[in-house]
Amino acid sequence: MNAPAPLVEIDESGLAALFDALVGRGRTVVGPTVKDGAIVLAELGSVAELPYGWGVETEPGGYRLRPRADRAAFAHSAGPQSWKTFLHPARARLWQADRNADGSVTVREDDAPARRYAFLGVRPCDLRAIAVQDRVLIGGAHRDPVYGRRRDGAFLIVVECTEPGGVCFCTSMGTGPGLPGGSAFDLALTETAGPDGLSYLIRAGSPEGSELLAELPTRPTDGVRARAAVADAAGRMGREVDATDLRALMAGTMTAERWNQVADRCLTCGNCTMVCPTCFCTTTEETTDLTGDHAERWRRWDSCFDLDFSHLHGTGPVRSSARSRYRQWLTHKLGTWYDQFGSSGCVGCGRCIAWCPVGIDITEEVAALRAESGAAGAR
Numbered sequence: 568m569n570a571p572a573p574l575v576e577i578d579e580s581g582l583a584a585l586f587d588a589l590v591g592r593g594r595t596v597v598g599p600t601v602k603d604g605a606i607v608l609a610e611l612g613s614v615a616e617l618p619y620g621w622g623v624e625t626e627p628g629g630y631r632l633r634p635r636a637d638r639a640a641f642a643h644s645a646g647p648q649s650w651k652t653f654l655h656p657a658r659a660r661l662w663q664a665d666r667n668a669d670g671s672v673t674v675r676e677d678d679a680p681a682r683r684y685a686f687l688g689v690r691p692c693d694l695r696a697i698a699v700q701d702r703v704l705i706g707g708a709h710r711d712p713v714y715g716r717r718r719d720g721a722f723l724i725v726v727e728c729t730e731p732g733g734v735c736f737c738t739s740m741g742t743g744p745g746l747p748g749g750s751a752f753d754l755a756l757t758e759t760a761g762p763d764g765l766s767y768l769i770r771a772g773s774p775e776g777s778e779l780l781a782e783l784p785t786r787p788t789d790g791v792r793a794r795a796a797v798a799d800a801a802g803r804m805g806r807e808v809d810a811t812d813l814r815a816l817m818a819g820t821m822t823a824e825r826w827n828q829v830a831d832r833c834l835t836c837g838n839c840t841m842v843c844p845t846c847f848c849t850t851t852e853e854t855t856d857l858t859g860d861h862a863e864r865w866r867r868w869d870s871c872f873d874l875d876f877s878h879l880h881g882t883g884p885v886r887s888s889a890r891s892r893y894r895q896w897l898t899h900k901l902g903t904w905y906d907q908f909g910s911s912g913c914v915g916c917g918r919c920i921a922w923c924p925v926g927i928d929i930t931e932e933v934a935a936l937r938a939e940s941g942a943a944g945a946r
Contacts, residue, residue, distance in 0.1 A: 575785035576639035576768050578615075582640075585724075585754075586886050588615045591777075594722060594730045597653060600801070601645065604632060604919030608653070618643060622876040625732040625917065641688055644732025645916045649844030650686055650692055655700060655719065657708040658867045659713045661754035661851070666860040677876075678712065685722040691743035692735075692914040694725050694750055695843035700833055702908050703847050712864070716770070722775065725755040729796040733805035734917030740810055744800040754780065756805035757793035768793035806917060807928040809937060813911060817902030820936045821894070829891035829932055832925045839919035839927075840896065845912045848876070871895050897932065 577585070589596050595671075599606050600616045606623060617640040622633050625644060635642060665672045689697070697718075704711040705718060708748070728744035736744030746755055753776035757768040768790050771777040840846040850869040855862040869876060872892050877885035886892045904912035913929070920928050 572770070572788040574768065574770070574788050575610075575780075575781055575905070576766050576790075577785055578767070579783050580767050581769075582765075582928050583614045583850075584769060585779070586611070586687070588779055588782055589722065590689075593683055594685040595682045596685045596687055597650075599641070599643070601632070603661070603876070605630065605634070606643050608646070608648045608650070614640075614846070617641075617688075622730060623732060625734045625921045626926075627734065629909075629922050630921045638765060639730075639758055639760045641726045641756075642730040642764070644728070644730065644735050645690060645693070645918050645921075647917070647918070647922055649842070649918070650689060650697060651700065651844050651846075653684060653686070654717045655704065655714050655847060656717075657832075658865055661713075661864045661866055663861065663863040681717040681720060683720040683722075684717070685724065687726075689723050689725045689752070690728055690737075690760075690916070691725060691746050691750070692728075692737040692916045693844055694723065694752060694915045695742040695747065696916070697723070698751065698846060698909070699845045699910060699912060699914070702910070714742045719727045725750070725751045725752045725772075727755065727757045727793075727797050728799050729758065731800050731804050732917060732921075734807040734920040734928075735804050736917060737808075737915035737916065738804050739808045739930075740911065740913060740915035745797040747842055754774070756757075757790075757797060759792050759796055761792070776817045776851075780793055791926055806851050806920070808915075808926070808931045808933050810911070813901040813933070814903075814905045816933070816937060816940060817898040820940050821898070823939050825932065825939055826890045826894050826936045829893055829927060830888065830937075832927055833889045834924060835872045835874075835889050835892055835895045836924060838922050838924065839929075840872060841868065841871040842918040842922045844914060844916060845900075850876075871899070874909040885887040897929070901933070 586596060595610055596611045598611050599618050600609050601618045601621055606618050617639045619640045620635050622635045622855050623643045624633050648715055660677045662674055662676045664672050666672055682922060704714040725747060731744060752772040753771060771780045848869045849866050851864055851866050853864050874884050875885060886895055886940050900912040
């Protein structure tokens with residue numbers, strides 16, 4: 568039986584060396600950075616662009632940056648984007664067609680190889696979200712070519728959470744703040760800030776990750792401080808939810824009065840589906856130039872909150888009310904997702920709470936449905 572690998576860590580210079588090694592391998596590094604009053608995901612030119620010294624405050628319908636007392640780069644919770652933006656982009660061209668001089672038509676699929684991304688700073692909840700989208704988009708009989716090309720070459724560097732946000736509930740969903748067992752990743756970091764600066768407990772999760780780790784300037788560590796920071800974060804979640812048999816709860820509350828109450832607040836704007844790291848619905852649109860000789864088909868994100876999403880020809884929208892559309896989203900995310908894909912569609916990141924304009928809280932809705940269900944059962 569092989570002995571476990573000794574624990575090692577890197578400092579800030581080691582993090583820079585990791586970045587340079589990724590670039591040297593021809594990878595485009597994407598990670599968090601400060602832009603337009605938020606911590607967003609973007610292509611990085613160096614580690615200097617990481618959000619050193621910035622944290623965030625989140626609440627239902629609220630998100631704001633706040634300066635930290637230390638220089639931590641990853642001590643912030645989820646921002647408005649997820650890695651879905653790069654793996655399952657909001658708009659993607661599927662094919663284009665040209666009319667030739669003889670009247671024939673040439674169709675060309677967009678199948679160029681995607682850039683080889685390295686995702687730096689993937690949270691454990693978002694790592695689970697990537698696994699969920701893997702199951703949906705490339706895990707079945709019909710592989711999505713756009714997602715597949717981007718996902719196949721992605722190098723995942725996870726950073727465990729030590730600073731949960733006010734709307735986080737990953738502990739309730741079993742997706743964080745530390746790496747759940749069985750997670751698939753290439754490298755994992757745990758950041759701690761001390762009097763000697765920043766340090767990163769680092770371990771490999773794949774052969775390519777091990778190869779890259781061997782090139783970095785590491786030093787031995789006992790990992791106690793890093794593990795304690797993650798354990799402390801688990802006890803400071805901003806939200807919690809009783810996730811017991813959510814599938815049965817959703818199926819048993821289809822006529823609950825709570826749906827009317829949330830519908831009175833819901834704007835059906837679809838923000839929750841746009842920021843959700845697992846929502847995957849799309850529609851297609853065709854465009855043409857003024858001559859009619861060139862046409863393209865594009866795929867773009869769609870939302871079950873869109874009135875036309877359930878439109879049937881000759882009938883109109885199946886779900887015309889705010890009640891029916893919010894119920895569709897929540898019961899699918901927490902209930903029928905199990906029937907389709909074998910797991911929940913929620914990873915507890917809290918984005919849908921923070922970026923809802925009216926502050927609808929998914930954990931509050933689950934608690935209310937559970938309370939109404941219990942009250943109905945007691946009568």
